Amino acid sequence: MYKELTVIKATRGWRRFDFGELIHYKDLLWFLTVRGIKAKYAQSVLGVLWAFIQPLFSTLVFTLVFGRLAKIDSNGAPYFLFSFVALVPWTFFSNTLTESANSLVANANMISKVYFPRLVLPLSSIFSKGLDFLISFTVLIGFLITYQQVPTWQVIFIPWVILVLLMTSLGIGMILSAMAVQYRDIKHAMTFAVQLLMYAAPVVYPTTNVPESWRTVYAINPMVGVIESFRSVFLNTMPFPFEWMLWATLTSTTLFVFGLFYFRKMERVFADVA
Amino acid sequence: MASVIEVKELSKKYRISKPEKQADTFAGTILKGLKQPFDNLRQIHGLSQVGEDDESIFWALKDVSFNVNEGEVLGIIGHNGAGKSTLLKILSRITEPTAGEVRIYGRVAALLEVGTGFHPELTGRENVYMNGTILGMTKKEIDRKFDAIVDFSGVEKHLDTVVKFYSSGMKVRLGFAVAAHLEPEVLIIDEVLAVGDAEFQSKCLGKMESVAKNGRTIIFVSHDLGAIQSLCPKSILLHRGLLTHYDNSDVVVSAYLNKSLTSNDAQDFSNRFGNGNIKILAAEITDESGNKLSEVQTGQKFSIQISYASEKYNQLPPFTYFHVFCKSHSGVKLFVLSSKYSISDMISSLNSNGRIRCEVESLPLLPGNYHIDICCKLSEDTEDYVYDALKLNVISGRFPGYSRLPNNTAGSFLIKQSWSSS
Numbered sequence: 001m002y003k004e005l006t007v008i009k010a011t012r013g014w015r016r017f018d019f020g021e022l023i024h025y026k027d028l029l030w031f032l033t034v035r036g037i038k039a040k041y042a043q044s045v046l047g048v049l050w051a052f053i054q055p056l057f058s059t060l061v062f063t064l065v066f067g068r069l070a071k072i073d074s075n076g077a078p079y080f081l082f083s084f085v086a087l088v089p090w091t092f093f094s095n096t097l098t099e100s101a102n103s104l105v106a107n108a109n110m111i112s113k114v115y116f117p118r119l120v121l122p123l124s125s126i127f128s129k130g131l132d133f134l135i136s137f138t139v140l141i142g143f144l145i146t147y148q149q150v151p152t153w154q155v156i157f158i159p160w161v162i163l164v165l166l167m168t169s170l171g172i173g174m175i176l177s178a179m180a181v182q183y184r185d186i187k188h189a190m191t192f193a194v195q196l197l198m199y200a201a202p203v204v205y206p207t208t209n210v211p212e213s214w215r216t217v218y219a220i221n222p223m224v225g226v227i228e229s230f231r232s233v234f235l236n237t238m239p240f241p242f243e244w245m246l247w248a249t250l251t252s253t254t255l256f257v258f259g260l261f262y263f264r265k266m267e268r269v270f271a272d273v274a
Numbered sequence: 275m276a277s278v279i280e281v282k283e284l285s286k287k288y289r290i291s292k293p294e295k296q297a298d299t300f301a302g303t304i305l306k307g308l309k310q311p312f313d314n315l316r317q318i319h320g321l322s323q324v325g326e327d328d329e330s331i332f333w334a335l336k337d338v339s340f341n342v343n344e345g346e347v348l349g350i351i352g353h354n355g356a357g358k359s360t361l362l363k364i365l366s367r368i369t370e371p372t373a374g375e376v377r378i379y380g381r382v383a384a385l386l387e388v389g390t391g392f393h394p395e396l397t398g399r400e401n402v403y404m405n406g407t408i409l410g411m412t413k414k415e416i417d418r419k420f421d422a423i424v425d426f427s428g429v430e431k432h433l434d435t436v437v438k439f440y441s442s443g444m445k446v447r448l449g450f451a452v453a454a455h456l457e458p459e460v461l462i463i464d465e466v467l468a469v470g471d472a473e474f475q476s477k478c479l480g481k482m483e484s485v486a487k488n489g490r491t492i493i494f495v496s497h498d499l500g501a502i503q504s505l506c507p508k509s510i511l512l513h514r515g516l517l518t519h520y521d522n523s524d525v526v527v528s529a530y531l532n533k534s535l536t537s538n539d540a541q542d543f544s545n546r547f548g549n550g551n552i553k554i555l556a557a558e559i560t561d562e563s564g565n566k567l568s569e570v571q572t573g574q575k576f577s578i579q580i581s582y583a584s585e586k587y588n589q590l591p592p593f594t595y596f597h598v599f600c601k602s603h604s605g606v607k608l609f610v611l612s613s614k615y616s617i618s619d620m621i622s623s624l625n626s627n628g629r630i631r632c633e634v635e636s637l638p639l640l641p642g643n644y645h646i647d648i649c650c651k652l653s654e655d656t657e658d659y660v661y662d663a664l665k666l667n668v669i670s671g672r673f674p675g676y677s678r679l680p681n682n683t684a685g686s687f688l689i690k691q692s693w694s695s696s
Contacts, residue, residue: 007376027413028408035396114384
């Protein structure tokens with residue numbers, strides 16, 4: 001009779017990633033994602049409505065402060081839409097960072113009691129934010145209809161842009177979650193780092209405000225390509241930023257691959273340090 | 275029979291934190307404060323680095339090797355910190371060993387906890403899927419076994435209630451029901467039976483027995499020596515990370531009992547009264563061959579040895595008796611062992627100092643902590659009475675007529691019994 005063999009021994013250095021195992025645990029990934037969503041909105045009156053209240057109120061404040069008072073250029077689009085379009089991907093990105101950084105620490109009990117591919121924890125925490133993204137994206141479409149904004153033909157690139165966004169979130173999420181198990185400093189840093197990081201991306205201002213000579217360096221931040229593509233497609237603020245998107249694809253792929261290997265490398269000590 | 279689990283020279287080391295150095299000057303305190311982040315970094319980084327040996331290295335397991343054959347039920351016993359949990363965590367792939375290798379043939383399920391992943395905000399139904407998939411089942415598999423799981427758990431009425439409103443007993447029952455339907459080829463169980471009420475525990479033990487009968491391999495860790503002896507033909511004993519015994523469970527259990535020589539030590543004998551003509555000097559609990567015991571198992575044969583001395587008498591007068599009172603932890607006298615009532619002529623020829631022993635064939639007490647008073651009387655005069663001369667720690671064992679021990683809410687004593695239908 002054939003029986004699967006499990007060999008348990010010390011491993012060293014970088015390890016191959018076991019996709020087969022992750023596929024075996026796909027149902028766990030699904031249930032953890034659902035659990036993340038249900039648990040988050042349990043016993044709350046507004047429930048999933050919170051998903052767009054967060055970007056909506058930020059947008060209102062930004063419109064008032066940066067649009068009206070500071071009179072920041074919005075590439076010709078209404079400032080309200082200008083910042084809301086940016087906040088839809090940005091809210092997803094910043095929420096996934098805080099959530100995934102916390103995902104392993106919050107489930108330390110599970111890690112020390114059962115074996116399963118640890119990767120499902122940061123993955124599910126990011127996927128459960130996907131619903132929030134979908135909701136606020138739908139609201140965005142509603143606003144576009146109200147403002148009678150017609151997207152450009154480059155709307156076909158939106159899946160590409162969302163993929164880059166997802167890879168960036170996953171990549172950084174894996175790195176942060178693996179580090180946060182051992183160094184709890186990550187948790188403290190994340191709370192304000194995501195707020196500050198927002199100013200490193202063109203959320204409240206357009207990329208065209210960044211000096212020309214610095215724009216390529218600036219575009220290494222994959223969120224530059226993501227946000228400006230959203231604006232270009234939905235608000236027609238500029239031609240589709242292919243160059244920035246190429247940079248974004250490169251950076252996000254690097255982050256994703258590095259994150260995957262880094263997570264795999266650190267995985268073996270999670271139960272010992274969690 | 276083929277080996278299902280092969281453990282070869284398994285070792286695991288951990289780094290434990292070193293005591294902090296205290297600064298002794300004001301400047302030193304400030305300097306220490308500034309250096310703190312660097313020290314923290316080194317310390318936290320070191321948690322995952324167990325390269326070189328130094329004083330902060332601790333071997334939780336060292337060169338442990340054993341094989342488990344197909345269909346075997348192996349018990350693991352050892353004191354706290356002996357390495358049992360570390361061994362389980364390695365076998366269940368939660369943590370990696372530092373050295374050595376384990377080969378396991380077949381699907382493994384490890385139960386280190388009941389109901390892992392249960393979320394209080396989800397319903398019982400959702401948590402069954404949650405817990406099941408964490409344990410490695412697929413959704414399809416759970417769908418198929420769902421009714422059986424719910425049946426076994428006995429919480430079908432509350433299946434759509436959020437788990438935070440469950441009693442802890444219900445949560446445990448639901449968790450165990452999921453685990454009981456895993457159908458692995460190798461099952462690793464840690465102290466799961468320590469939770470839940472008596473009825474639930476017997477259900478768990480019954481399930482384990484049926485799993486074992488189906489030819490699955492089980493590794494079972496427990497402090498319940500009675501359960502180990504009745505479920506596991508063979509056991510291993512871990513002591514400070516080393517595998518010291520691997521033998522039939524009865525042999526290993528007695529080795530375990532002999533290893534612990536700390537907790538049953540004689541009390542200080544300070545609380546006493548009497549005229550002091552005869553004094554009780556010391557007392558101890560020993561096994562048949564005279565080895566000191568720290569714990570006695572229910573149903574075990576043991577002796578109490580009493581040393582005494584008298585300055586007044588060259589030979590103890592007739593009608594000198596020794597009494598051993600056994601009290602519950604709340605101080606209620608449960609029974610007396612007494613030379614006065616025993617059929618023995620020992621007392622007629624006692625020297626002025628010496629040792630006497632009282633042998634008990636089979637201890638009829640349920641697990642728990644008991645106290646022993648020892649008293650020496652000459653007719654009606656109390657020569658010496660020592661309160662709490664000994665602590666008697668009773669741990670679970672086997673008792674004739676009992677398939678397993680009742681809960682101690684059912685009384686304190688066991689009496690040999692047999693039931694039949696007429």
